[in-house]
Amino acid sequence: MSWGIDNLPYGVFSLPGQEPRVGVRYGDKVLDLTAALHDEVFAAPSLNPFMARGRAAWRDTRALIQEKLTSDLSVVERHLIPLAQVELHMPVEVADYVDFYCSLEHASNVGRMFRPDAEPLMPNWRHLPVGYHGRSGTVVVSGTPVRRPQGQLGAGVFGPCRKLDVEAELGFVVGVPTEMGTPAGEFEDHVFGVTLVNDWSARDIQSWEYRPLGPFLAKSFATSVSPWVTPLEALPRIPGRAQDPEPLPYLRRKADWGLDIAVEILLNGEVVARPPYAEMYWTPDQMLAHLTVNGAALRTGDLFASGTISGPERGQRGSFIELTWNGTDPIKLGSGETRTFLEDGDTVTIRATAGDVTLGEVSGTVAQALDVTQGA
Amino acid sequence: MSWGIDNLPYGVFSLPGQEPRVGVRYGDKVLDLTAALHDEVFAAPSLNPFMARGRAAWRDTRALIQEKLTSDLSVVERHLIPLAQVELHMPVEVADYVDFYCSLEHASNVGRMFRPDAEPLMPNWRHLPVGYHGRSGTVVVSGTPVRRPQGQLGAGVFGPCRKLDVEAELGFVVGVPTEMGTPAGEFEDHVFGVTLVNDWSARDIQSWEYRPLGPFLAKSFATSVSPWVTPLEALPRIPGRAQDPEPLPYLRRKADWGLDIAVEILLNGEVVARPPYAEMYWTPDQMLAHLTVNGAALRTGDLFASGTISGPERGQRGSFIELTWNGTDPIKLGSGETRTFLEDGDTVTIRATAGDVTLGEVSGTVAQALDVTQGA
Structure with a gap:
């Protein structure tokens, strides 16, 4: 079972x-x-x-x-x-929350949409697992309603987010801390287990605010996690995806930490995507090695997430911005409806299995934005 | 006294x-x-x-x-x-740490150095206080040694940071939390007081890693704060700097939260810069309003910092990258030595006064990097 x-x-x-x-x-x-x-x-x-x-x-x-x-x-x-x-x-008291960007397909899709005239991947992408810090105070357990954020959508434009999205991710929970100044040791000596993560994202807020210091309010309103943390021991492991160029020594894999996890995103109960974790470019041991190579300390409760899990097929993309190509190509639902981004009342559920092992699902329903008159 | x-x-x-x-x-x-x-x-x-x-x-x-x-x-x-x-x-158990970018002069200087052929300021800069989340687990008290970080300095290049820098900032400590989904109320109902912040920065790591998700390992190795938190009540207040364009209503100032704080940066006991806080473009009440407008919850212990304090004169710049124009124009010390970025053994102290009120200083000494052979 x-x-x-x-x-x-x-x-x-x-x-x-x-x-x-x-x-x-x-x-x-x-x-x-x-x-x-x-x-x-x-x-x-x-x-x-x-x-x-x-x-x-x-x-x-x-x-x-x-x-x-x-x-x-x-x-x-x-x-x-x-x-x-x-x-x-909430299963964990979250210390620091870091979000990576480990899917080659996700990073390429986003690059193609936002920088159509340039190389989709930034020059650094194949050399290191790009990451940033998120807000740990708004990491909430599955089932917590997520209020549509309001904010700046462009110069002088204020209102409720019109491009509310999800990112289906896998999160890694740190058990054993490190001293500041010393990189972490082996992955399985520090990381206790995994949880599914929905990194809710306001795409219109993000595209206006993110330069040059990265996403901020577009992400900080809520991040949802499963109530269950699956121990590493329960997860079948596979070799990581081939990498070119070969990473620097501190990022070389010492063991198999590829994970063959089949993920599903459901919108109001209907499966809209099946992202394959096995396709991820950077493996979790590489994320941990990178996160701490500068001597940044780990604390018990640190959470680092993979970034959006996207595979090469359209139906394998882990966010609506990719599934609908920034809203230009809506997806059709079984009801006959179409969808670009999330509407109030929508429930998004992310669930996954690793062989016979089911991960705890993460679910959340979009609540209406605050009355916007205060910002108008 | x-x-x-x-x-x-x-x-x-x-x-x-x-x-x-x-x-x-x-x-x-x-x-x-x-x-x-x-x-x-x-x-x-x-x-x-x-x-x-x-x-x-x-x-x-x-x-x-x-x-x-x-x-x-x-x-x-x-x-x-x-x-x-x-x-x-450490005076505070830090919950989330956010770093802003509130100095027009600092943002303009950095823009001129890194994007010489473009407008120094990004299009969003005058519309919102740009910010990002930092690592709260490595916020340390004044006096804690800071080990020079190692990391990727470019494609295939690994080693100790060669452009280790400081950022002289003012930090604001949150006392009263908010519920997720609801913006914060008045500034002085939430913010307890201020502390000086040294946001240590590895410029070579930063320039390689930061696109598109912002600074990560370039900052996460250490952030130092004063041992003393000065209550807001102790600080004389002045009108904020004029802003053009007028900000959106949620960012309009309801009271004077400009702060006339004279800051000094000392390198090994010698004053090398005198950044004036009064010149900051975005005021702290605007930072708080922005930070929470999307419904992001505050927690007791949240720390948000101003970003580097830089004034219009060369001697008022709050970082070595600005003082030495990315190392191309070294500063001369009283000893006859010159300096571009920090050397091992250097001690940096940031101190400040607000009228008759002295703020607690923040100091730190640079320790040698780890043996780099593991990354080479």
Whole structure:
């Protein structure tokens, strides 16, 4: 089963009237880890204290949970709570949030749209995983409504965003910190697991504001993540995509960290894209090596995301700006409707599977913008 | 006196063997607020719990401290600890760190250097305060050594940064949060006070990495702040600089938030620049209005900085890249030496006064880069 013994993602749940605490999803239930393992680290309202324990603890705990759910099932059965009874919360207290730009197809598509007369890729793109910092204070859990942002859409033009978009991404959650001044070691010694990310984007705000310091208000209003963090151990790995030119030594892959994850984007329940994570150019170990090569410290709870996952086919693009070519080529929905960008009331869900392992989905519904008269 | 009853900045200090707690600087001493005011909010290792109380509490506390240090001095005198006996710590637990780009002269200088054939200012610059998110996990207190970062300096080129620079900035610390989806209210209802910021910058890393998503590793290795946060109430205010075109309504100034702060940059003890904060184009109330107009939530501990403070004269430029015109026009030091960018062992100190009020200085010494063979 897709939420079976080989999956076991971690999350934070609460029962009515109780404080949030850490659990593991098993089938349609949550195993209450504080009760099942008698370990107060799971009584915290986030995974952070547990993630800070490090790789050996992650491995041992997973093995222990697997044992409890098989040979000792009769003992822990009473600590399995039906999902329908719980509320799910942000699984992680996010420290710094970094967003990368690792899909060759996504970066090329965006380049073609915005700089039609130039090379689609910037000269640096094949030499390093381009990234930037986002706003960690507005990383929210799946299900949180996302209000359409208002802002400047051009010189003297103010109003609600007209090009509200999503970016389907995979996020990597850091457990083990580093000291400032020293690059991170091996990927699996620092990174605890993955979560799906929807990096909501206001394309009209972005195209006006982004030069020369990058995206700011176009992204900072909301970023949604799954309530479940899937441990690295649960993910089947594949070789990374070929890279040309060969990266500098600090970016050379020491192990296979390509991930064969099939992603789907649903608009109001209908699949509109199937981005393949296996096509990503830069692998997550390369993102981590780059992020810390300058000595930037990691903290427990740091989240870094892949950037939009887009494959070479039209139906594999991970954002509406690509799917509709900046709104010039609307997509047709099953209802007969068409869509360029998101409308109020739209619900976007991103879901994914890695072999038999299902990732926690991330979903959000667009709420109407504030009354704009204050800005007019 | 410059650290007198009209100043009273807040910081976090510790005595040997004791936990860090909140104090106020008065002359060359620190008033231990936990002891003097019998309020456990000051027993925290950061200003955050106190800052979260809001404007009325800030005002009442300041008035109470002023009273204790004048009419009740004999009572609190035993809680005044000589600065020489204490260690100073990060005053704030930084939530999100945002860096703006508010100096017309700085933005114009950088534009002239990097895009000599184009208009120095981007088309958006006079319409909005351009900003981006930085790394909050590497915001460190004055005195922390700053290791020269290594990284990519161009296609296939790896090594220690050769153009290590500073940016002299003023930082604004948020006390009162907002809900996601709702812009902030009045500036002084949210912002607690100011701190000097040194936004260390690796210019060679920056010029290679920054397109199209902005600065990343060029800034994320370290950002230094003063140990003292000066309350807004202590700062004399002046009208902001004239703006053309008139900004959109959400950016219109409702009160005077221009600040007449005289800043100095010292290299190894010698003043090399005197940037005038009064010349800044965008005022801090405009930064806050812009930062939150899209509904981005504020958290207690958010830090937003002005961007480099540069005035129109050469000696008023707030970075070495401007002072030396990207290294082509070295500055001469009193010793007869010249300087383009920073060398290992250099100490940079930023200090400032606002009328009779001295701000806490921010200082840092450049440590040698890691052995680069791992990246070569």
